């Protein structure tokens with residue numbers, strides 16, 4: 223694959239956007255809405271039951287045309303095809319990027335190095351389904367003959383965030399007589415608190431790690447093994463209480479898990495794109511194979527939408543382009559993701575890895591230093607909690623924070639008027655952010671002059687509103703894939719490798735060196751700060 227492209231800032235659409243931005247920056251959303259009474263429905267798209275209202279963005283028709291031209295000039299269409307067809311677009315690791323194959327239908331053909339990967343994907347899904355059914359029905363017994371009541375997923379990064387997010391998101395659909403826990407942090411507290419009330423005879427550990435070498439996960443897995451064997455006595459118990467999810471059969475056997483109890487995946491699945499591979503085993507046990515497959519069909523529907531829909535109606539492309547607009551032209555540093563659904567409470571955390579590990583890059587595919595900003599910081603909390611915490615800064619602070627509001631037309635828990643109150647807040651927040659409140663309006667309310675400036679809302683603060691029908695496994699699949707492809711769109715435009723994560727390495731290597739120093743008496747050869755910190759810790763130990 224060629225890595226030489228016209229530098230981003232030399233593209234004609236980029237240059238045009240630069241000067242266009244000067245025209246748009248002083249314009250207020252109040253004026254833009256006043257100029258076109260249809261704006262609120264014109265700048266909106268609906269696809270796959272997802273309604274994206276992007277009218278409350280600081281854009282005009284011209285902005286949109288220029289952004290769409292930027293996507294064309296960046297070769298988005300070709301790069302998309304390269305990804306979907308299994309080209310090795312992760313150039314620094316020489317790997318294909320095929321999370322889309324994980325949700326492809328059985329009869330699809332997707333070749334990697336001349337081999338169709340789809341049959342293997344479905345074989346693993348079938349094995350997962352059979353296993354999940356046995357755990358759910360109680361047919362799978364622990365070592366002492368008791369049925370499994372607790373499922374503990376041990377993993378970190380992509381081997382944790384997807385499973386936790388999906389479990390929380392789809393809790394409504396989960397089998398309620400099974401408990402699910404997630405252990406990720408190497409801090410012993412995480413394991414201790416997750417297991418303190420569990421009976422080992424009824425507990426199944428899923429050790430999830432793509433590489434099966436990750437320090438945190440291996441440490442937690444060893445601790446789990448000891449915890450289980452201390453209570454169950456017999457090393458043969460491992461076979462009934464531990465299964466592995468990994469690409470590395472060798473390390474799985476070394477750990478003592480029979481590869482018959484291993485569910486595999488492939489190096490063309492990135493960790494942060496792996497929740498619908500075998501890494502989703504805990505999700506499948508929770509919601510059942512049929513619901514899991516419904517989730518995969520949601521992912522697939524969004525894949526097809528992304529691949530086949532013209533850019534101007536393409537949800538991930540539009541969202542990706544809007545993110546570029548604020549990040550690169552307005553110098554916005556962050557994006558707030560605000561789901562108005564308690565079940566999506568871990569969605570912002572999940573998105574942090576997806577977006578920031580993917581697009582937190584400072585060189586282009588050819589290794590040149592970029593001279594523009596790449597991935598913004600993603601953050602957020604579910605509404606309405608965030609409103610009583612950090613929204614103050616979004617409304618009246620000095621920074622521009624584009625927001626994604628996510629709401630559902632129907633609730634899964636219709637208690638009195640809760641859902642109306644929740645949704646009223648979504649609509650009120652986006653309205654307040656966009657239109658604010660002028661000094662005249664504040665004065666007209668009888669506010670004393672000295673207080674007026676404090677109570678003025680400038681407005682002109684942009685947001686997207688995503689309105690979905692109902693939170694189902696299928697909808698979740700669509701929503702996650704929407705963000706995956708938005709991240710891809712942005713990475714293509716920035717000309718970066720969105721699929722490696724070298725930035726995680728240095729800290730890991732240094733930690734390994736320091737672990738030895740904490741255990742032994744070796745001489746400390748760090749800088750004066752690191753030396754002093756380590757010495758202080760060693761003294762107190």
Ligand SMILES: O=P(O)(O)OC[C@H]1O[C@H](O)[C@H](O)[C@@H](O)[C@@H]1O
Nearest residue numbers: 379380381431432433436493726
């Ligand atoms: O699944 P594992 O191999 O254990 O990796 C877990 C995580 O750790 C790494 O450091 C990467 O930064 C993540 O992308 C990955 O998801």
